[in-house]
Amino acid sequence: MVRRPAWRGPLPAIALAALCLVPVGAAPAPAVPPILIFAAASLQTAVDQLAPAMTTAAGAPVRVSYAASSALARQIEQGAPADIFISADLDWMDDLARRRLIRIDSRVNLLGNDLVLVAPASRAMAVAIGPNFGLAAALGADRLALADPDAVPAGKYAREALTTLGVWASVADRLAPAENVRAALLLVSRGETPLGIVYRTDALVDRRVAIVGQFPPSSHGPIVYPAALTLTSSPEAARALAFLRGAVARAVFERLGFRVLAS
Numbered sequence: 001m002v003r004r005p006a007w008r009g010p011l012p013a014i015a016l017a018a019l020c021l022v023p024v025g026a027a028p029a030p031a032v033p034p035i036l037i038f039a040a041a042s043l044q045t046a047v048d049q050l051a052p053a054m055t056t057a058a059g060a061p062v063r064v065s066y067a068a069s070s071a072l073a074r075q076i077e078q079g080a081p082a083d084i085f086i087s088a089d090l091d092w093m094d095d096l097a098r099r100r101l102i103r104i105d106s107r108v109n110l111l112g113n114d115l116v117l118v119a120p121a122s123r124a125m126a127v128a129i130g131p132n133f134g135l136a137a138a139l140g141a142d143r144l145a146l147a148d149p150d151a152v153p154a155g156k157y158a159r160e161a162l163t164t165l166g167v168w169a170s171v172a173d174r175l176a177p178a179e180n181v182r183a184a185l186l187l188v189s190r191g192e193t194p195l196g197i198v199y200r201t202d203a204l205v206d207r208r209v210a211i212v213g214q215f216p217p218s219s220h221g222p223i224v225y226p227a228a229l230t231l232t233s234s235p236e237a238a239r240a241l242a243f244l245r246g247a248v249a250r251a252v253f254e255r256l257g258f259r260v261l262a263s
Contacts (some may be wrong), residue, residue, distance in 0.1 A: 083237035089153035112259035143198030
């Protein structure tokens with residue numbers, strides 16, 4: 001005996017709709033390429049926290065490469081496929097602008113920061129920063145950690161501040177130069193050097209270091225983080241940069257100690 005199907009009427013409307021939405025042999029939608037951000041090492045804590053929300057706002061996954069601004073700019077000059085560059089100083093962004101590697105109309109001064117002297121939290125000392133202050137005496141026989149002053153923004157700001165205050169010559173041969181500011185912070189955090197010069201935002205994220213002094217803003221040029229799209233950036237990257245200028249990002253940057261310059 002042949003059994004008939006229980007349902008012999010027309011298909012319900014919802015079933016017809018489902019058939020229309022899933023045609024046989026349909027190819028999956030192509031994946032959206034990720035947005036690649038090249039960001040100064042001092043931005044890692046903030047941008048890592050913002051990446052999930054930025055992915056949602058931009059409509060594409062966000063990938064971030066952190067390093068010294070000098071290293072990142074050179075990689076872009078050599079053809080690295082970055083979509084957004086965020087530098088820790090104006091000079092390296094200016095360099096890419098001269099080479100016509102960024103979209104000038106997208107460039108914005110995003111953030112500001114401060115320069116501080118740090119020590120291991122277990123060995124914090126009071127240091128009064130001012131003209132001809134006793135930095136060499138505070139170091140004793142040890143070295144001063146800072147980012148490479150010949151190329152890395154944090155190191156350049158540090159050398160400028162110490163020169164302005166008249167103490168660079170006394171410590172210039174007693175440096176522990178690092179490849180970026182987070183590497184300099186790590187030397188102090190591990191107790192490998194008794195003192196280091198980093199951004200205030202870096203010091204605030206490491207409980208193993210203590211801020212023992214802040215350099216007067218007048219001792220060095222303004223610490224400015226410019227951001228821009230590269231010439232090869234995508235529409236999704238433009239949305240990501242817009243997100244970094246918005247209210248959600250502002251709240252995170254300010255909580256972590258940055259000054260927000262962009263509106």
